[in-house]
Amino acid sequence: MRGIGGAVTAGLAAWSAQAKTILHISDVHLNLTLDEMNYGFDSSPRLLESALSYARSVLHDPDLLLYTGDAVAHIDHNESVLAKTVQTGFSMVQEYFHVKNVTAILGNADFHDYEFYVTDPEKGGTNPTIGMVDAPWKQALSPSHFEAFDTRGYLWYQIEPKLVVISLNTVPYSVKHKPDTKYLDDPFNQFEWLRRTLVEVQTNGSYAYIVGHIPPIIDSYGGESQWELKYMLTYQAIVEAFPDIIKAQNRQRYSPRKRKCVGFPMKYNLWVLIMQICRAYGLPSLSSESLRALTHRMKADDELLHEYYRHSKADSTRLPPCTTSACLDKVLCTQTWFSTVLQYRECLDEQSAERIGIPHWLHPFPRISWMWSLVLWAAVIVVVAVVVGVVHRALKRSSYQTIPGPKEFEP
Structure with a gap:
C-alpha cells in the first residue's frame, strides 16, 4: 500500500461496560522530501497532517493508539534518514493525539526492508535493528515496556482490568526476512513467551487482542504466503488452543476495515468516513460467528463480494474492478485462514468448479486442478463403461440356451 489511504482507522470496541476507542495508524510510508499530496505515492508530511487532522475530528480522544509500523517510504535510506523519518511521523501523531x-510495533519498512537481526533476548541489551529507530518510544512507553521492546520488539499491555493487548514482532517470520534465520524454531523466543502470556491471561479470566504488522496468512494480492510455513503452523497451534480468550487478531492491511474507516475518495485533502462494517453488511456484531455468516453470504452473492472487495481497498479511485x-x-478464498499456498489454490479450484456447475463429487483429487480432475473422471467413466459392456456381453453369452439339432428316427 502506498501512502496512507485506508491506513488510519478509528474504531469502537466494547471491552468493558463502557465502550473504548482505538485509533489505528499503519503504513504511513512517510517521505520527508515530498511536499505534494499525490495519490498512489508515498505520503508527504502534508498528507499525513491532513489525515491526522480529520481523524481527530472523528475521534478526538482515543483510549488506545494502535501504531503498527511501516513508517518509512518505499525508497532506500541510510540509518540516519530511517531514524529521522520514524521519529517525525510518530511525533506528528503525538501532536494530534495525547494517548496514554x-x-x-515495527513493520518491515521501518528499517532496511525486511532486514532484522535476531538476537537472544535472554542476554538483554538493545537489539541493533530496533536500536536504529527506537527513540520515539523511549518517552511514549514505560521504562519496563521500553526495555522489553528495545530488546526483542514484542510486549503486552494491560489496557483494561480484563483486556490485554499483545503486540508481536512479525518481521522475523516473513518469507522475505533477511538474514535468513529459518533454521531458528523460535526467533526471539516469542512463541514460548506468547504461549505463557496467553496461559496467564486465561488464568486471570481476562481476554487478549493480538496485533502485529505482517499477518500469518496467504495474501490477497499475489496469493503468496506471508510467513514461513513452520512459523505459521506454530502460531496457529498456539492461538487455536485459546479460542475463548482471544477476542481479535489484527490482520493488518489484508483485512476489511472492521470499524469506522477513514480514506480519501477523489481529492487528496478531502476525507470522509467510508463505511461501518456492522451497518454496511447488516451484522449484529463482529464476532467470529457473524463474520463466518458474512462469508457464506458473500459466497452466494457476487455483488456483496465485490462491495467487500472495494471496502477492503479503502474504495480507492484507482482500484481495478473485480467482476x-x-x-x-x-477475494472469497482469502476469507479462510489457510496455512499453505496449496490449500489456497485448492480453494480457488473448488470455487471455479462450483461456478460452472461441476458436482462436488467430481472433486476427489485435492492436489490437482478441477480440469484435470474432470479429465480423470471422464477417463474413469469410459473405462467403467467398457468394463460394464464386456461383463454384460459375457453374462449374455452365458445365458444362451443350446438348441438341439434335428434327431434322426426311423418311421
Whole structure:
C-alpha cells in the first residue's frame, strides 16, 4: 500500500461496560522530501497532517493508539534518514493525539526492508535493528515496556482490568526476512513467551487482542504466503488452543476495515468516513460467528463480494474492478485462514468448479486442478463403461440356451 489511504482507522470496541476507542495508524510510508499530496505515492508530511487532522475530528480522544509500523517510504535510506523519518511521523501523531496507551510495533519498512537481526533476548541489551529507530518510544512507553521492546520488539499491555493487548514482532517470520534465520524454531523466543502470556491471561479470566504488522496468512494480492510455513503452523497451534480468550487478531492491511474507516475518495485533502462494517453488511456484531455468516453470504452473492472487495481497498479511485469469477474467487478464498499456498489454490479450484456447475463429487483429487480432475473422471467413466459392456456381453453369452439339432428316427 502506498501512502496512507485506508491506513488510519478509528474504531469502537466494547471491552468493558463502557465502550473504548482505538485509533489505528499503519503504513504511513512517510517521505520527508515530498511536499505534494499525490495519490498512489508515498505520503508527504502534508498528507499525513491532513489525515491526522480529520481523524481527530472523528475521534478526538482515543483510549488506545494502535501504531503498527511501516513508517518509512518505499525508497532506500541510510540509518540516519530511517531514524529521522520514524521519529517525525510518530511525533506528528503525538501532536494530534495525547494517548496514554500506545503500542510499539515495527513493520518491515521501518528499517532496511525486511532486514532484522535476531538476537537472544535472554542476554538483554538493545537489539541493533530496533536500536536504529527506537527513540520515539523511549518517552511514549514505560521504562519496563521500553526495555522489553528495545530488546526483542514484542510486549503486552494491560489496557483494561480484563483486556490485554499483545503486540508481536512479525518481521522475523516473513518469507522475505533477511538474514535468513529459518533454521531458528523460535526467533526471539516469542512463541514460548506468547504461549505463557496467553496461559496467564486465561488464568486471570481476562481476554487478549493480538496485533502485529505482517499477518500469518496467504495474501490477497499475489496469493503468496506471508510467513514461513513452520512459523505459521506454530502460531496457529498456539492461538487455536485459546479460542475463548482471544477476542481479535489484527490482520493488518489484508483485512476489511472492521470499524469506522477513514480514506480519501477523489481529492487528496478531502476525507470522509467510508463505511461501518456492522451497518454496511447488516451484522449484529463482529464476532467470529457473524463474520463466518458474512462469508457464506458473500459466497452466494457476487455483488456483496465485490462491495467487500472495494471496502477492503479503502474504495480507492484507482482500484481495478473485480467482476470476473477468477478475481471474486480470490477475494472469497482469502476469507479462510489457510496455512499453505496449496490449500489456497485448492480453494480457488473448488470455487471455479462450483461456478460452472461441476458436482462436488467430481472433486476427489485435492492436489490437482478441477480440469484435470474432470479429465480423470471422464477417463474413469469410459473405462467403467467398457468394463460394464464386456461383463454384460459375457453374462449374455452365458445365458444362451443350446438348441438341439434335428434327431434322426426311423418311421
